[in-house]
Amino acid sequence: SQQGEEDPQALSIQEGENATMNCSYKTSINNLQWYRQNSGRGLVHLILIRSNEREKHSGRLRVTLDTSKKSSSLLITASRAADTASYFCATDTTQGGSEKLVFGKGTKLTVNP
Amino acid sequence: EAGVAQSPRYKIIEKRQSVAFWCNPISGHATLYWYQQILGQGPKLLIQFQNNGVVDDSQLPKDRFSAERLKGVDSTLKIQPAKLEDSAVYLCASSFRVGGYTFGSGTRLTVV
Numbered sequence: 532s533q534q535g536e537e538d539p540q541a542l543s544i545q546e547g548e549n550a551t552m553n554c555s556y557k558t559s560i561n562n563l564q565w566y567r568q569n570s571g572r573g574l575v576h577l578i579l580i581r582s583n584e585r586e587k588h589s590g591r592l593r594v595t596l597d598t599s600k601k602s603s604s605l606l607i608t609a610s611r612a613a614d615t616a617s618y619f620c621a622t623d624t625t626q627g628g629s630e631k632l633v634f635g636k637g638t639k640l641t642v643n644p
Numbered sequence: 645e646a647g648v649a650q651s652p653r654y655k656i657i658e659k660r661q662s663v664a665f666w667c668n669p670i671s672g673h674a675t676l677y678w679y680q681q682i683l684g685q686g687p688k689l690l691i692q693f694q695n696n697g698v699v700d701d702s703q704l705p706k707d708r709f710s711a712e713r714l715k716g717v718d719s720t721l722k723i724q725p726a727k728l729e730d731s732a733v734y735l736c737a738s739s740f741r742v743g744g745y746t747f748g749s750g751t752r753l754t755v756v
Contacts, residue, residue, distance in 0.1 A: 573747055619687075626700075629692065630675070632677070634679075634688070636686045
């Protein structure tokens with residue numbers, strides 16, 4: 532079953548603009564991760580934010596986490612055409628004593644040159 | 645360190661045929677996962693191994709899918725017989741600690 536739900540499903544912006552993607556989830560988490568996937572390629576890990584963290588930065592990426600609202604956002608600043616890809620949030624949870632990573636449906640980002 | 649290796653990269657089969665995918669995780673990673681990603685959707689966990697034991701296979705269609713991880717290292721995922729709706733990318737991932745997942749490049753299966 533899917534845990535995370537990304538919003539919007541698709542986003543189209545111009546190069547240089549900022550892109551914001553949101554993710555909502557349902558259960559308690561160990562951490563939340565964001566991945567990128569170019570068409571037909573593998574998943575690339577972007578950033579991990581732990582449940583006790585509220586904000587994290589990595590280069591042009593900024594992730595926030597609000598555990599009270601069970602939501603996270605990924606901000607890509609000064610977007611580039613090369614940022615065109617699908618972005619997935621994934622929640623890392625412990626269920627029945629084992630850790631698992633559950634993905635949302637993704638946001639398809641198109642950055643127009 | 646070497647990444648998670650998967651083969652083959654692509655596979656085209658006819659419905660009702662069988663197919664097998666192979667995954668070699670990162671050395672020392674005790675946990676191994678198989679995901680199915682249908683076009684336009686997020687990856688869905690099929691089965692999770694801890695060493696050579698199954699931890700979670702609740703979303704594995706056991707009437708046609710099987711997986712094993714002999715000796716707690718390499719793993720194979722098999723589909724027999726394949727259906728059209730099995731067309732997807734099959735991703736293998738491994739981890740050794742909380743949050744430390746590494747994904748392979750996947751096997752793209754097309755069932756015609």
